[in-house]
Amino acid sequence: QKEVEQDPGPLSVPEGAIVSLNCTYSNSAFQYFMWYRQYSRKGPELLMYTYSSGNKEDGRFTAQVDKSSKYISLFIRDSQPSDSATYLCAMMSGSQGNLIFGKGTKLSVKP
Amino acid sequence: DTGVSQNPRHKITKRGQNVTFRCDPISEHNRLYWYRQTLGQGPEFLTYFQNEAQLEKSRLLSDRFSAERPKGSFSTLEIQRTEQGDSAMYLCASSLPGAIPGNTIYFGEGSWLTVV
Numbered sequence: 001q002k003e004v005e006q007d008p009g010p011l012s013v014p015e016g017a018i019v020s021l022n023c024t025y026s027n028s029a030f031q032y033f034m035w036y037r038q039y040s041r042k043g044p045e046l047l048m049y050t051y052s053s054g055n056k057e058d059g060r061f062t063a064q065v066d067k068s069s070k071y072i073s074l075f076i077r078d079s080q081p082s083d084s085a086t087y088l089c090a091m092m093s094g095s096q097g098n099l100i101f102g103k104g105t106k107l108s109v110k111p
Numbered sequence: 112d113t114g115v116s117q118n119p120r121h122k123i124t125k126r127g128q129n130v131t132f133r134c135d136p137i138s139e140h141n142r143l144y145w146y147r148q149t150l151g152q153g154p155e156f157l158t159y160f161q162n163e164a165q166l167e168k169s170r171l172l173s174d175r176f177s178a179e180r181p182k183g184s185f186s187t188l189e190i191q192r193t194e195q196g197d198s199a200m201y202l203c204a205s206s207l208p209g210a211i212p213g214n215t216i217y218f219g220e221g222s223w224l225t226v227v
Contacts, residue, residue, distance in 0.1 A: 004153075006153070008151065036218075041200075041221075041223070042220055042221070043115075043202055043218035043219050043220045043221045044154065044202070044218045045218070046215060046216070046217065049215065088153050088154075090153070098144065098156035098159060098167065098169075099154075099156065099216060100156070101153030101154050101155070102153050103151065103152055103153050104151075104152075104153050
C-alpha cells in the first residue's frame with residue numbers, strides 16, 4: 001500500500017460545478033497537508049496547506065483534513081475552465097525534509 | 112523573477128551520456144530539494160540540502176546520480192551513464208526551515224530529460 005493514495009481520474013465537470021478531490025493516507029505521523037496545482041509540463045504550484053485536522057478556506061477553494069479517517073479533501077466552488085489542471089495532494093511529518101505526493105487527479109472543466 | 116530557476120528546461124541525450132541540471136533557489140531559502148516526476152505520477156523525493164549539507168537521500172538516488180550544493184546557493188544534479196528509465200522531469204524546490212508557513216516549499220518549472 002502506498003503511503004498516499006489519490007484517484008488519478010480524469011475528472012470532467014461543467015463550468016460552475018463544485019469539484020471534490022480527495023486523498024487517503026496511511027502514515028499517522030503526517031501533520032502537514034498540501035494541495036498543489038500543476039499545469040501541463042509546468043512545476044507544481046502550492047494552492048493550500050493545512051496543519052493537522054480542520055478546514056481552511058481561500059476564495060473558491062476549501063481544504064479539509066480528517067486525521068481520524070486519514071482523509072483529506074479539496075473543494076473547488078464555481079469551477080472555471082482555467083481550473084483545468086492536475087491537482088496533487090502532498091503530506092509531510094514535522095520530522096521529514098520531504099513531501100510525499102499522491103499521483104495527482106487530472107481535472108477538466110468544460111465551458 | 113524571484114522564483115526557483117532551473118536550467119536547462121529540456122534535454123535530449125543518448126543513452127550512456129552524462130547530463131547535469133542546475134537549480135537556483137529563491138534567495139534566502141536555505142533548504143533545496145530535488146524531486147523526479149514521470150508521466151502520470153506525482154513527484155518523488157530524491158534528496159535535499161540545508162545550506163551545503165546534503166541531509167537526506169532517497170533510495171531512488173542510485174549511485175549514477177549525484178547532487179551538490181557547494182556554496183549553499185545553487186545546486187547541480189548530475190546523472191551519469193543515462194538510461195532510458197531516467198527519462199522524467201526533474202524538479203527543484205526550495206524553502207526556509209522551520210514550521211509552516213515558513214517552510215512552504217516552492218517548486219521550479221522543472222527540467223525535462225529524454226534519453227533516447
